[in-house]
Amino acid sequence: MSSRRTGLREGGLVVLATVVVGVGAGVAIHALNGGRGSSARDNPPGLHGQATWNPGERPAPDFRLPDQSGRQISLGSLRGHTLMLAFFSSGCHRACAPEARSLHTALRLLPPPARPVLVIVSRDPSHDTPQSTRAAVARWGLGSAAAWHWLLGSRDQLAPVLTAYRADDRGAGASAIAPVYLIDRAGFERAGLLYPFPPGWPAGDLRILAAED
Numbered sequence: 785m786s787s788r789r790t791g792l793r794e795g796g797l798v799v800l801a802t803v804v805v806g807v808g809a810g811v812a813i814h815a816l817n818g819g820r821g822s823s824a825r826d827n828p829p830g831l832h833g834q835a836t837w838n839p840g841e842r843p844a845p846d847f848r849l850p851d852q853s854g855r856q857i858s859l860g861s862l863r864g865h866t867l868m869l870a871f872f873s874s875g876c877h878r879a880c881a882p883e884a885r886s887l888h889t890a891l892r893l894l895p896p897p898a899r900p901v902l903v904i905v906s907r908d909p910s911h912d913t914p915q916s917t918r919a920a921v922a923r924w925g926l927g928s929a930a931a932w933h934w935l936l937g938s939r940d941q942l943a944p945v946l947t948a949y950r951a952d953d954r955g956a957g958a959s960a961i962a963p964v965y966l967i968d969r970a971g972f973e974r975a976g977l978l979y980p981f982p983p984g985w986p987a988g989d990l991r992i993l994a995a996e997d
Contacts, residue, residue, distance in 0.1 A: 833975025873908035884924035
């Protein structure tokens with residue numbers, strides 16, 4: 785497998801565009817979370833995400849939303865755990881299923897102590913319900929791979945979260961691919977990935993985060 789990484793600058797952020805031969809179509813992340821500050825540098829050692837950040841560099845924007853059980857969840861309330869933050873619609877099949885299954889494989893590559901808490905934010909407030917989200921998690925095999933919360937809310941409640949994480953529809957609809965973020969135990973973003981990516985990328989990065997003090 786060969787790869788080519790090119791650093792691009794937009795809004796003061798490093799954007800790494802990666803073309804992976806043998807994995808599938810090229811993958812790229814464009815200006816993740818523009819305007820929150822970063823400096824040009826290569827990936828921190830060992831991390832595979834198309835965009836990566838050093839410890840303490842990029843605080844993950846916090847928010848509070850109810851999960852599928854009605855429990856209020858914030859990123860702050862999960863401090864002390866590594867997190868995998870994803871954005872899905874429970875009714876999405878063709879576009880979302882391959883990405884969700886790749887995340888399932890990544891989680892299964894990890895020993896249970898190294899697995900993160902999976903936090904999914906709804907991208908389809910009109911149709912996502914506690915029942916539909918549980919069905920989607922079961923369908924994709926995610927529920928058996930990690931502790932998880934699927935966060936729900938009205939369109940107005942979800943909009944600032946989706947915008948902060950560059951996961952809003954942007955005219956592409958709720959089935960469009962959205963970034964996945966890996967967040968360390970201190971609440972800082974460490975890697976951003978945009979599907980398609982090999983499951984070993986998030987798995988390897990999560991191993992590193994789990995081993996950090």
